[in-house]
Amino acid sequence: MNGLSPRTLWYLEHLTPDLVQASSVRQVIFEGDTPYQHVQVLETGSFGRMLVLDGKTQSSESDEWVYHEALVQPVMVAHANPRRVMVAGGGEGATIREVLRHGTVEEVVMVDLDKAVVDLCREHLPAHHQGSFDDPRVSLLHEDALAYLEQRETPFDVIIIDVPDPLEGGPAYLLFTVEFYELVRSRLAPGGLMVAQSGPTGPTTVREVFTAIARTMERVFDEVSGYDVHIPSFGMTWGFIACGGPDAPNVSAMSDTEVDARVRERIASGLRFYDGTAHRGMFGLPKFVREAVAAEKRIITRDNPVFAV
């Protein structure tokens, strides 16, 4: 495999200072700055159309469905009757797309700080959102998710945190703190569930943020279930953590057949990654990941935040 692509333009992403992933670029659909971040929409040879924020890949056409089904479906399927759902972040519109598959849903509030990014995704990533922004059940708000939750009165059945990594100086790091999770918990209805994208889970990366997020959530929630899935365009296995109060269903304990039955009940078609077997696979974390979480001591607070590298 020594032939270089005839393409001469490449997108380089430093996964770590010692590891670079380079993708050939067929077209730069958009590049520019919003008030919050640097945005690129790229057509790549390896992953199709990609959204990149501040030099980090957010999702790609070739595998966004792995990421978004993995993020959304476990908690949505585990919840007996998800009617009100909040999504923090999720600018591509694919997170709400997955939520809207559930016929039970009556209200989806998507709160994404960066209107410009959402507008760009709406225009340039139709394969991601598939028209979900136009669903009458969706309210789209451009404000701080934390501020929104503070004043929200009606509780949610499911809250999905799909914000960028907690970068130093970035807009998202306050949404990875014990204070934020306490706020989330107070806004969940009985039996409610939260899930959050929680950073990489590889042997050399799991201690960056995943273990600290898991430990922090364990301070606040009764049920905390980590899981992960490989996202090729990230060049990494990515972690998610589902949480609930004492009356919440245990997401990780669902059997293949329970998951498949509920999917059959609720979702007509369209899932490509997720079903009962895949659910089982995601929650079967390697021993080293579980041991790293068990050994973690950090609790993330506003005063002691963690930052992704």
Added chain:
Amino acid sequence: MNGLSPRTLWYLEHLTPDLVQASSVRQVIFEGDTPYQHVQVLETGSFGRMLVLDGKTQSSESDEWVYHEALVQPVMVAHANPRRVMVAGGGEGATIREVLRHGTVEEVVMVDLDKAVVDLCREHLPAHHQGSFDDPRVSLLHEDALAYLEQRETPFDVIIIDVPDPLEGGPAYLLFTVEFYELVRSRLAPGGLMVAQSGPTGPTTVREVFTAIARTMERVFDEVSGYDVHIPSFGMTWGFIACGGPDAPNVSAMSDTEVDARVRERIASGLRFYDGTAHRGMFGLPKFVREAVAAEKRIITRDNPVFAV
């Protein structure tokens, strides 16, 4: 994460013509040619010490234990009493290291065509083999695995195929054919199991070789169970397939507690990736992988081989 490592030497691997993984190199331990292949032993910034054959990463210090535990432990643990084990390939010595953890083992025959690679690994990859080549139960042969099996009389309990990808012109492609699997089956003792590394399983790569290997094995074996795991230094999720005759245990059906009980019984210590939960996780393949296998039509034969890209 925009700071480039101060390192100026980089190892570039084309995962596909449109995707390159670049790792900083701290030291070139060895580079040269054997009669069969080009060999590099590199000390990298991202993955520690790595073995590269013909420009493809074979394993790295930082995650070889994920690969080798995933390859070896499911079949070894599933087998009630593995005494005679054959390893085809496995030059680093880490495959036999995993086999030798089982106190039941009396004989390990490792057949690796390329003596020069094995000698290099023995010298330069001590953290991989951990002295396993010196175990008196191990016979090390440098010949063609196919020719060896043809003349072998005593059957094996477990046969492990850990050879490089089926590259065009490379030494390994004949070990990915229906003819070879029939030979393997004829050399398995009753209740015997085979497992083979079977190529990548990502959304854009699973159809390269994994699905065809799975279909080909289904022609020959009664029980065929695919599974996968993410190997960071490969930049990919990697597939394995375990197979057995009608009297063989069903590897994928073992429960967490059965796996954990057997590991406790047989293995004193040392596993970092594998246990009952991880076993469950590996066999929980995503829906798209299982659907791709189901849709596959190719059966690999000597006359119609498949080649990895």
Added chain:
Amino acid sequence: MNGLSPRTLWYLEHLTPDLVQASSVRQVIFEGDTPYQHVQVLETGSFGRMLVLDGKTQSSESDEWVYHEALVQPVMVAHANPRRVMVAGGGEGATIREVLRHGTVEEVVMVDLDKAVVDLCREHLPAHHQGSFDDPRVSLLHEDALAYLEQRETPFDVIIIDVPDPLEGGPAYLLFTVEFYELVRSRLAPGGLMVAQSGPTGPTTVREVFTAIARTMERVFDEVSGYDVHIPSFGMTWGFIACGGPDAPNVSAMSDTEVDARVRERIASGLRFYDGTAHRGMFGLPKFVREAVAAEKRIITRDNPVFAV
């Protein structure tokens, strides 16, 4: 100098199979195909706006004036009264810009096969052409330069060959043959001069095409004077060769003061690279370049063309 630019898009050009030049890309102004070639107009961090044809840099804002003054001025200045000038190629419009500096010029015929490239340059490279296409003395033709010359009756005082390298399968290689140079000679007025861009002149590259072009021209012309100049965006020193008949001025023999006097006479302002001292510098070729030309045996013909690598 280890800090990587925060830019994540890079343009990679293989100068040789073992040497790559990578420039950060601020904006892809245009990328697409014409009937003749693949075209990119890139805004780079290192060289400003660049024109790339078939993956090879043609010129950049940061140093096109070095290239174009070096190509055009020696023959134009050496000619006592250049009135009719032909330019073959030169799509950016900077070659005619340099020609038009001479008040003596009455007619410039620019023959560039690829109308699409010229239109793109006109739109996207205003700093290159500076409006020269609108000069009433310019006729712009989109046809084969060879066919044009064959039917041209009025002879030219100066003919400038500014076509891409002689790539195999590309449009330009026939313009680097003894047959073409004979045609050019037949269309020069008494005292007329030709100049052609003639490929790289480095220690490892001068034998690729420069020496063969020089030898081929020596078959046809009486005065043949090679010279070179370093073009940073090419990552190389680039060669040019000026030729004339028996009655033509010897371009290389002009003294500093003769050049400066003629520039002062003819050109009001605008030269940044060229003057008498620079003229002397360009024609002072290194010993190894002159020895390589002297040792060259190849004569380029239609039947035995040479191709740039």
Added chain:
Amino acid sequence: MNGLSPRTLWYLEHLTPDLVQASSVRQVIFEGDTPYQHVQVLETGSFGRMLVLDGKTQSSESDEWVYHEALVQPVMVAHANPRRVMVAGGGEGATIREVLRHGTVEEVVMVDLDKAVVDLCREHLPAHHQGSFDDPRVSLLHEDALAYLEQRETPFDVIIIDVPDPLEGGPAYLLFTVEFYELVRSRLAPGGLMVAQSGPTGPTTVREVFTAIARTMERVFDEVSGYDVHIPSFGMTWGFIACGGPDAPNVSAMSDTEVDARVRERIASGLRFYDGTAHRGMFGLPKFVREAVAAEKRIITRDNPVFAV
């Protein structure tokens, strides 16, 4: 030229934050740290064997003779009778090799701070030094060039400054100051000449250090003649400046025939780059270089040093 070399190891050098030169690496001959700097000796596909200090290419087998002949020969040839010569730096041994070509030479004092680099060059770069270190006329000292000159009593006919770029924190920046040049001048015999490598001279790089060095030398010396030459492995045109007192020959004013006559007189064979024509070429600096020097205001002092980027 889209085919990637089958080589998988590459040496990357940031020429600027926006420009990277990548060379395939056939062998890492040496990599390690001395008390003063990080050293790499690399066998590259594009330039042969290379010496790299602190991530910057110092010289390569394929073009070191261009660099070293250009550095040494103009002043050596211009001097009527160079008997005593000092070289500051020049670790590869190629600078003294060029000096020793002159039969007039009786004493060469080479002062290079970093013994470890010199030892490595002696062992690994035989094509560079060609045994010059063993010439009985050579004294090799490992100390600070400035301290050595301060206590030196017998004056030199020629002093050659071949030290690395003035990097911040590096060992060489004090050898690019008005104070150092005054010291050099005081140690030159009547008619003596100094030359120094003086940084890049491209359109975007000439103002980094070349112009300031030139202006600083003009404060101290009567005759100051800048010149440059392209070094492919540097990816740049490189500048040198020759200086002398009131009684020194004007290096730049030598004619082709004067240079050739003196070379014939003194040097039996071996020059590949330099002769009378090449001399003329080097001193014919482009207009923009001379204008940049004329416009420069910085005078480099110990208290106001300049640093290469």
